[in-house]
Amino acid sequence: MLRPVALSIGALLLLLVALPDSFGQDPEAAGDDDDSAAPAVVEAPPVPVEPLPADTLVADLLVQLGEAAPAHWLEADEAMVTRGREIIHEGRTTTPEGKRSRVASPGYLCTDCHNTVREDPDLMASDPEARMAYAVENDLPFLPGTTLYGTVNRTSWFNEDYVKKYGTLVEPANRALRMALLLCSAECSQGRVMDEWELDAMQAYLWTLGYQLSDLELSEEQHQLIARAVDDEALRSDAIAALQGAYLPYSPAHVREAPADRMAGYGNDGDAARGADIYRRSCLTCHSSSGKGDPVRGEYHLKDSKGSIGELYRNRGKGNNLSFHQTITYGTRPFGVPIAYMPFFTQERLSDQQVDDLQAYFEQTLGVE
């Protein structure tokens, strides 16, 4: 309900700008007026203001406009941001005392499962098919976790089925980003409980990955409204609504069911070309060779070859981990040293259609009719 209000104020501004000075006057009659007639009073149209810089952080702007700072806001300096970036991209950093920190996880980096750049063309939707098209266009991996870009703009984490499925383990992480970081580093990455300074550092880095104004799909009028609201308290609630109405405040998460008939898949018409993208941008990011003879993660080695694909395809009907339907739907249990496991894909991270696309790619590669 808030969006139309913001729009109508924008529309009103536009209307005022568009009105000619002589509005309400008959141009023919104007010249004939005798001097005694009072001139028509026309309100000056608002002078357009400079829009705010494109790289303005939306989360900062909301606080500037009067929203309460979220619990994950913190006073950060460059050194913290650097430490956070190093933990998330490299697994370890330098402690505030100048020592090498312990690795966050022996088996995983955060970036094995999360991108740190934008990955959705439309920030109002979590659509895996649109996301894959965007990944191809921007050469991004297609991963089981939500991108960390925009994490600080969300108001809940590990949503819906994660809460339903894991209950009390996930509830604190659902409500607080700091708890989500704690949970994901200890559980998802099979790492350790991070120290307070490490959580601060990751939070500081994530703050720099917040949505910028240019990420949001806003009209000219909304940009005007937002820029004016900085100095005009009366416009603030509409400006806040315009900003908050331009992105999803959480990343939806619904678990899938394996197909009833694993041999057949979900029964959609699969697209082999899209399936190839999924295999390369998703499966192979972890399972292909690291260049040292081992897979990037874990022990299960896959290539973009008839051999690997034949094995995946042959085993698809099984009720165990050898079936890709099993691992995509349920993931695998952690095992081995260093501990690795496969996270499951929610419907928002890989659609049923995309699973069928993957199967179509396998069939095309193997020449199966």
Ligand code: HEC
């Ligand atoms: C093995 C895969 C994996 C690794 C490694 C991993 N995560 Fe996650 N993470 C997930 C999955 C799956 C979720 C579930 C929610 C989602 O992102 O869809 C998640 C959720 C999150 C969330 C909440 C996202 C949301 O909006 O719901 C944050 C924040 C997060 N992880 C941060 C991290 C950080 C920081 C690290 C590194 C210390 C890390 N993760 C390592 C898989 C992983």
Ligand code: HEC
């Ligand atoms: C985030 C990393 C990651 C991604 C992405 C990923 N996997 Fe996995 N997968 C693993 C890990 C780790 C294991 C555990 C076995 C191991 O140590 O390699 C595993 C296990 C498996 C297994 C079971 C192997 C066995 O012998 O038990 C199959 C099959 C599998 N993955 C297929 C896939 C397919 C198909 C995709 C793409 C849709 C995919 N994986 C995407 C990390 C990943």
